[in-house]
Amino acid sequence: MTLARTTLDPAAEARLVALVAQVRASPDTLPGAFARAARAVGRGPGPGGHAVQDVARVRLLVAATQGAGPDGTAAVADDLYRTGDADERRAVLLALPDLDVGDAAVPLLHDALRTNDSRLVAAAMGPYAAAHLPDDAWRHGVLKCLFTGVPLAVVADLPARRDAELDRMVAAYAAERRAAGRDVPADALDLLATTP
Incomplete structure (x- = not known):
């Protein structure tokens, strides 16, 4: 609803x-x-x-x-x-x-995804983004969720829009975190552990 x-x-x-x-x-x-x-x-x-x-x-x-x-x-x-x-x-x-x-209204999504306000990032990645945000910007929005601690559960239509390029980007992000001695968010690990 x-x-x-x-x-x-x-x-x-x-x-x-x-x-x-x-x-x-x-x-x-x-x-x-x-x-x-x-x-x-x-x-x-x-x-x-x-x-x-x-x-x-x-x-x-x-x-x-x-x-x-x-x-x-x-x-x-x-x-x-x-x-x-x-x-x-x-x-x-x-x-x-x-x-x-x-x-x-896509420019509003771009603006929200440039912030570090997790409330705006989460709201930006809802159904409107799933339907209208271009692939590259949408993938960066998913990564922004990981950066800001927004659960990937809020990303509308993630399974449908997920692709090999998103998986590559998330894998690179996880590798960078590990190389820096930092924890990898559980959402990133869960995504990488599943098959699209």
Whole structure:
């Protein structure tokens, strides 16, 4: 289930429904609603292990961009990402699979994967990346997960997109770690121990 289809507990859901109605009626109110979403609905774990504030922000972004078309939706997502804090950026990345943006939001993935913020890296390697990130950038995203301690379990469609070049890169990374006397992440070892 995507975050856009996730419902919260009744009290938080009632507050979120009111915010969603507001941004649907007046999309220009989205930036303010997006920023205060955590104060309005709460923070912390929610349904399916998703943070309550992430669910709220994803639903707000989806509601505000319905009918905006790929270019309009991508522009809104880009603006929220560029002006948001790390939590808001993560929510934009998590919303991408539910947005009508085509390939237009791929630059946001590239930006997130240049950071060392494991929350952004994890969010960037979800279903949108699996569907839209070019092979080379996707492979580097997998390695970035290993570098930053993001579990490979968060990488959407890893078995389907895995190839010999990714295995070569992970094997080289593991060899470099060993040569430096450092531990190799268990995810890297597990990947290399399985046949694609």
